[in-house]
Amino acid sequence: QVQLVESGGGLVQAGGSLRLSCAASGNIEGINLMGWYRHAPGKQRELVAAISSGGSTKYVDSEQGRFTISRDNAKNTVYLQMNSLKPEDTAVYYCQANLYGMDYWGKGTLVTVSS
Secondary structure, X not given: OEEEEEEOOEEEEOOOOXXXXXXXXXXXXXXXXXXXXXXXOOOOOEEEEEEOOOXXXXXXXXXXXXXXXXXXXXXXXXXXXXXXOOHXXXXXXXXXXXXXXXXXXXXXXXXXXXX
């Protein structure tokens, strides 16, 4: 089992920044890909960014340049730095980890961007 706990969400004005953290615990050896997804009201959950254990990253096209995903393998933590936030970034952000083909999810952290 893998437990993922997100933190760092909150209310921010448009143009502001937030840094989300996701701490992984449990049977985490072997986790390769970790990612951030978001679920906005009325929309489907979508991938925001992902990072491999080796540091390779992938971003959804619209967020590349504003968002940066990083990973501290020693702390078993993945981060999402979000800059120049827009109201349309408002969503619940979820951390995801893939271990031997099985996906694990955190409970999410709410990000609200006011205009």
